[in-house]
Amino acid sequence: MSVQSPVEPESDLAPAPRQPRRVGFSQTLSRWDVKVSPYLYISPFFILFFITGLFPILYTGYVSVHKWHLLQGQGDFVGFDNFADVFKQKDFWLSLRNTLSIFVISSVPQVIAAILIAALLDQNLRAKTFWRMGVLLPYVVAPVAVGLIFGRLFADQSGLINSWLGVIGIDPVQWHVDPLSSHIAIATMVNFRWTGYNALIFLAAMQAVPRELYEAAIIDGAGRARQFFSVTIPQIRATVIFVVITSTIGGLQIFDEPRVFDPAGAGGASRQWLTTTLYLYNTGWSGQYNLGRAAAIAWLLFLLILAIGMANFFVTKKIATGDASPSKKKIKAAQKRYEAQRNS
Amino acid sequence: MRKTTRKFLAVTAGVASIALLATACSDDNGGSGTPTSGETKKGDDTTPITLTVATFNNFGYTDELLAEYSKDHPNVTVKQTIAAKSEDARTNLTTKLAAGGAGLADVEAIEIDWLPELVQSGDKFLDLNSADVEGRWPEFKTKPATTASGALIGYGTDVGPEAICYRQDLFEAAGLESTPEAVKELLGGDGATWDKYFEVGKQFTDKSDSAWFDSANAIYQGMVNQLEAAYENTDGTPIPLADNSAVKGLFETVTGADVQALSAHLGQWSGDWDAAFQNNGFATMLCPAWMTGPIEERAGGITGWNVADVFPGGGGNWGGSYLTVPAAGKNAEAAKELAAWLTSPATQIKAFLNAGTFPSQTEALTDPALTAATNDFFNNAPVGTIFGNRYQAIKVTPFKGPNYFSIHTTVADAITKVDVDKSADQAAAWQGALDAYNALGL
Numbered sequence: 016m017s018v019q020s021p022v023e024p025e026s027d028l029a030p031a032p033r034q035p036r037r038v039g040f041s042q043t044l045s046r047w048d049v050k051v052s053p054y055l056y057i058s059p060f061f062i063l064f065f066i067t068g069l070f071p072i073l074y075t076g077y078v079s080v081h082k083w084h085l086l087q088g089q090g091d092f093v094g095f096d097n098f099a100d101v102f103k104q105k106d107f108w109l110s111l112r113n114t115l116s117i118f119v120i121s122s123v124p125q126v127i128a129a130i131l132i133a134a135l136l137d138q139n140l141r142a143k144t145f146w147r148m149g150v151l152l153p154y155v156v157a158p159v160a161v162g163l164i165f166g167r168l169f170a171d172q173s174g175l176i177n178s179w180l181g182v183i184g185i186d187p188v189q190w191h192v193d194p195l196s197s198h199i200a201i202a203t204m205v206n207f208r209w210t211g212y213n214a215l216i217f218l219a220a221m222q223a224v225p226r227e228l229y230e231a232a233i234i235d236g237a238g239r240a241r242q243f244f245s246v247t248i249p250q251i252r253a254t255v256i257f258v259v260i261t262s263t264i265g266g267l268q269i270f271d272e273p274r275v276f277d278p279a280g281a282g283g284a285s286r287q288w289l290t291t292t293l294y295l296y297n298t299g300w301s302g303q304y305n306l307g308r309a310a311a312i313a314w315l316l317f318l319l320i321l322a323i324g325m326a327n328f329f330v331t332k333k334i335a336t337g338d339a340s341p342s343k344k345k346i347k348a349a350q351k352r353y354e355a356q357r358n359s
Numbered sequence: 360m361r362k363t364t365r366k367f368l369a370v371t372a373g374v375a376s377i378a379l380l381a382t383a384c385s386d387d388n389g390g391s392g393t394p395t396s397g398e399t400k401k402g403d404d405t406t407p408i409t410l411t412v413a414t415f416n417n418f419g420y421t422d423e424l425l426a427e428y429s430k431d432h433p434n435v436t437v438k439q440t441i442a443a444k445s446e447d448a449r450t451n452l453t454t455k456l457a458a459g460g461a462g463l464a465d466v467e468a469i470e471i472d473w474l475p476e477l478v479q480s481g482d483k484f485l486d487l488n489s490a491d492v493e494g495r496w497p498e499f500k501t502k503p504a505t506t507a508s509g510a511l512i513g514y515g516t517d518v519g520p521e522a523i524c525y526r527q528d529l530f531e532a533a534g535l536e537s538t539p540e541a542v543k544e545l546l547g548g549d550g551a552t553w554d555k556y557f558e559v560g561k562q563f564t565d566k567s568d569s570a571w572f573d574s575a576n577a578i579y580q581g582m583v584n585q586l587e588a589a590y591e592n593t594d595g596t597p598i599p600l601a602d603n604s605a606v607k608g609l610f611e612t613v614t615g616a617d618v619q620a621l622s623a624h625l626g627q628w629s630g631d632w633d634a635a636f637q638n639n640g641f642a643t644m645l646c647p648a649w650m651t652g653p654i655e656e657r658a659g660g661i662t663g664w665n666v667a668d669v670f671p672g673g674g675g676n677w678g679g680s681y682l683t684v685p686a687a688g689k690n691a692e693a694a695k696e697l698a699a700w701l702t703s704p705a706t707q708i709k710a711f712l713n714a715g716t717f718p719s720q721t722e723a724l725t726d727p728a729l730t731a732a733t734n735d736f737f738n739n740a741p742v743g744t745i746f747g748n749r750y751q752a753i754k755v756t757p758f759k760g761p762n763y764f765s766i767h768t769t770v771a772d773a774i775t776k777v778d779v780d781k782s783a784d785q786a787a788a789w790q791g792a793l794d795a796y797n798a799l800g801l
Contacts, residue, residue: 085457086457086480087480105794105798166629166630174631191626191629192780278627278628280446281768284772284773284776284782285772285776285783285791300450302764
């Protein structure tokens with residue numbers, strides 16, 4: 016890129032018209048290099064994204080408007096019948112309820128706990144690396160193994176958690192019967208796995224916060240809590256948004272944990288913990304092998320995630336901005352006031 | 360800063376192109392498409408080929424056993440891939456079949472429960488009918504693997520003839536006759552019925568704190584497998600559940616107060632079920648030949664288990680596997696020969712000795728190695744002879760059409776609600792099953 020492509024002589028420096036030079040092929044190449052290369056370099060991402068992201072999404076759309084059996088393949092075009100069928104299924108609405116409930120019970124405490132853990136890890140601790148690796152340990156455990164372990168802990172009659180509850184005089188909870196209890200049990204598995212992971216992301220962001228800000232805050236007499244809310248949180252805003260968005264996407268696609276929560280993997284006899292991805296899987300890959308309907312569910316889930324992701328994005332932006340750092344509007348207003356003062 | 364970005368981009372581009380290349384290359388393996396079963400290449404005896412066999416859990420096919428095949432077929436190398444769980448193997452098989460058969464092994468093992476769906480797509484498998492294997496299996500083994508047009512898509516490996524496994528010590532403590540012979544007579548011998556089984560259960564629970572059986576769904580499964588056409592007519596059309604008096608009758612039996620009083624209210628394979636083996640949760644279990652393994656795993660340290668050569672309502676089969684040959688394979692004919700060898704009575708006996716997979720081949724039943732087999736954990740019960748007798752007692756081949764498991768799930772869920780969850784009474788649970796059936800839209 017060191018070779019400058021011949022550009023037209025700048026008019027004010029060389030007013031005299033010059034014979035147009037013959038442009039050699041190598042120069043043409045150089046010009047292409049400048050113009051095309053950047054796109055070429057970033058193209059692999061877009062090509063890969065097209066193959067593994069966009070194409071499947073569109074193809075799923077194509078499948079969803081057809082009768083489609085997993086093994087027997089494509090059938091007739093049926094328009095939006097698959098979508099209509101999905102809306103008529105009681106299980107679909109149950110799965111939405113369960114998904115949203117598990118999502119809220121898992122993601123909200125998880126993000127809050129992750130920030131707090133990160134704040135603790137950000138202090139001057141002995142054996143820092145030990146603690147930091149420690150919180151990541153659950154993430155390394157395979158979800159199915161987590162499912163098996165928690166399956167034992169949350170067993171209705173013989174589970175450890177119910178024995179503990181018995182010790183403090185609480186009646187055993189029917190973890191596999193009552194919807195809310197089963198959601199709490201599943202959310203616990205999810206939180207076990209993801210809290211430490213998110214905490215490390217927050218920790219990385221916190222370490223990038225300039226220490227002068229804390230020094231300034233201390234001089235201003237801010238305590239630990241005040242520093243946390245007025246310096247740390249606003250400074251890691253972008254990361255909070257990132258984590259909230261990724262955990263929204265993950266939270267709405269919870270699959271492994273509910274699938275291994277009981278041996279049948281169908282979400283319970285009354286579909287107490289059937290999540291939408293599990294419902295999608297059971298529709299397309301077991302039982303009826305109805306890939307068309309499964310594709311319709313996939314699209315509905317995609318739209319749902321998009322909607323909730325956007326909502327979360329705006330909410331987080333609001334919360335994280337808070338009153339600690341001024342919004343763009345405020346900055347503009349201030350600039351206007353300043354200019355008005357100067358002009359007068 | 361700008362320089363690093365550029366470098367990063369260049370690296371990304373490089374990595375991505377490698378990835379793209381790798382994906383493009385890996386396509387080569389499976390570009391063969393789906394030849395129809397007629398034009399698969401005939402395996403000749405000189406070109407060296409490698410045949411892959413995909414199994415799950417433990418089929419008893421050791422490396423030594425597979426090497427024996429190469430002795431007779433010097434040009435063939437047999438490789439086995441083993442999935443840890445049958446569900447993994449199932450997902451792999453169905454997904455790849457859906458994609459036209461690319462990447463499948465030459466011989467794919469399947470479970471009997473997958474067949475109702477697979478026989479619908481029988482053209483994706485080689486027709487394995489052949490004079491050599493004529494009469495190797497009884498009808499209850501071959502019929503589920505036969506398509507509507509008469510093609511046989513799987514060679515039977517093992518089978519699950521059902522007996523009753525029971526706790527001899529708990530029987531004794533409750534004052535019942537407890538030797539296997541006595542228990543056989545107690546439950547009605549060759550004329551054993553479900554009513555008799557429940558009646559003895561009542562005698563037992565009157566004198567014991569343990570339940571009689573583990574799970575109402577297991578009992579229901581045993582009963583429904585004795586119906587010739589449970590949920591569908593033999594032409595494949597579903598029987599509306601609301602009009603299905605036979606199924607409703609069974610449902611009302613296992614969820615009725617009398618039988619519920621005998622249940623340990625457990626879901627099979629759940630954590631509570633596992634734990635119940637250790638704390639005398641129940642005294643009897645419906646016990647297909649392969650169930651002896653799972654019982655031993657869970658009941659380590661419990662010494663009272665035994666097997667009685669009896670089963671209520673006649674014989675019954677639960678589970679068992681097959682070997683299939685996907686039609687898309689390049690060496691389908693050679694694979695068929697291998698599958699025939701692997702499922703021959705002689706090989707199956709070796710597999711049985713390796714892994715306890717009970718043979719489905721009629722001829723293997725009289726093999727001395729089988730009839731002499733005993734099981735230490737079950738107080739040296741002569742399991743070879745017992746399950747051989749139970750095998751002979753199987754008279755009914757239940758018809759399982761494409762919607763069998765969808766409908767079965769609606770009833771099984773209803774039973775779980777009454778038996779395990781206790782979240783619905785009998786009537787409400789049945790109504791739930793009817794609603795779920797209607798939602799299937801059959």
